[in-house]
Amino acid sequence: MKNFWFKLKKPILALAPMAGITDSAFRQICRKYGADVVYSEMASASALFFKPAKTLELVRFNKKEQPYIVQLFGKDPEHFAKAARIITKKIKCDGLDINFGCPAKKVFSHGSGCALMPNIELAREIISAVCENTNLPVSIKIRAGVKNFDALEFIEKTKDLPYSAVMIHGRTYEGGFSGAVDWKIISEIKKIIPDKIVLGNGGILTSKNAREIFEKYPNIDGLGIARGAWGKPYIFDEIKTAQIYNFKKIKKIMLKHAELIWRDKKELGMFEIRKHLAWYIKGFPGAAELRKKLVRAESVEEIKEILNC
Numbered sequence: 001m002k003n004f005w006f007k008l009k010k011p012i013l014a015l016a017p018m019a020g021i022t023d024s025a026f027r028q029i030c031r032k033y034g035a036d037v038v039y040s041e042m043a044s045a046s047a048l049f050f051k052p053a054k055t056l057e058l059v060r061f062n063k064k065e066q067p068y069i070v071q072l073f074g075k076d077p078e079h080f081a082k083a084a085r086i087i088t089k090k091i092k093c094d095g096l097d098i099n100f101g102c103p104a105k106k107v108f109s110h111g112s113g114c115a116l117m118p119n120i121e122l123a124r125e126i127i128s129a130v131c132e133n134t135n136l137p138v139s140i141k142i143r144a145g146v147k148n149f150d151a152l153e154f155i156e157k158t159k160d161l162p163y164s165a166v167m168i169h170g171r172t173y174e175g176g177f178s179g180a181v182d183w184k185i186i187s188e189i190k191k192i193i194p195d196k197i198v199l200g201n202g203g204i205l206t207s208k209n210a211r212e213i214f215e216k217y218p219n220i221d222g223l224g225i226a227r228g229a230w231g232k233p234y235i236f237d238e239i240k241t242a243q244i245y246n247f248k249k250i251k252k253i254m255l256k257h258a259e260l261i262w263r264d265k266k267e268l269g270m271f272e273i274r275k276h277l278a279w280y281i282k283g284f285p286g287a288a289e290l291r292k293k294l295v296r297a298e299s300v301e302e303i304k305e306i307l308n309c
């Protein structure tokens with residue numbers, strides 16, 4: 001699949017990267033229910049440089065997820081260059097993404113994630129290092145701004161580089177994960193880079209939210225959805241088809257998700273699925289009772305019995 005970005009039907013719906021959440025099972029479920037492209041959890045370029053085995057395990061995937069993008073974070077261009085070569089050769093994913101958006105203390109204080117946005121020279125070196133060491137399409141993920149530096153300036157100063165797509169989380173570094181989402185800046189960015197794909201991200205929790213954005217900002221190529229897919233991997237299909245999923249359908253998805261994570265991670269998967277199961281049932285009648293039982297389940301069979309499906 002050569003530059004898949006330009007073959008996707010618009011508006012493009014992407015499962016945004018989430019550390020600890022967007023594993024292979026979840027990505028498969030999201031693809032099955034309408035996501036057009038899915039991102040890995042962020043993977044450390046330095047870990048791939050020094051000791052790649054564990055990180056390669058983190059980003060492996062199933063063909064059903066494609067198009068699938070591996071996201072890298074770090075701050076050293078040399079590490080990014082080697083990481084790009086290793087992932088391209090060993091993982092054979094469809095694209096590489098660079099994290100310029102993470103505000104987490106341990107990432108930001110290390111000079112990675114969105115701490116890189118105002119450091120244009122280094123950011124350019126990193127983008128070039130990745131582009132020169134892969135034949136896969138490269139994308140970047142940024143924030144609306146960091147301190148007094150905004151995304152428009154970042155894009156103006158990097159737009160000549162050969163990346164194909166950008167996902168903009170429309171909140172600033174200071175806005176964290178709950179501040180206002182600046183959709184206007186995302187729309188402005190598309191005007192600066194009409195030949196690249198521009199995805200907006202932040203606060204899309206329902207299909208209604210998505211439709212409002214498409215109506216108000218029709219020039220944006222698509223959306224990245226993160227927390228809106230928690231317990232609702234079918235949000236992508238709801239956006240596309242306007243159908244509403246009932247609990248009977250949702251229970252089937254929960255079971256499929258449990259089967260996939262079991263296949264992939266065995267006991268660890270049964271532990272990790274608990275948070276997903278609790279998210280799936282949130283707001284449904286009897287959720288509290290059901291939740292108590294589900295978070296104790298230790299096998300797919302037990303989950304099936306509890307769900308009565």
Ligand SMILES: Cc1cc2nc3c(=O)[nH]c(=O)nc-3n(C[C@H](O)[C@H](O)[C@H](O)COP(=O)(O)O)c2cc1C
Nearest residue numbers: 016017018019041042169202203204225226227228
């Ligand atoms: C638990 C969690 C983990 C995240 N991990 C990543 C990550 O690995 N890489 C990244 O670029 N963004 C990461 N993000 C940010 C999301 O991709 C997204 O930009 C942010 O949550 C805003 O979108 P939302 O309002 O749809 O959740 C993470 C967010 C959450 C909540």
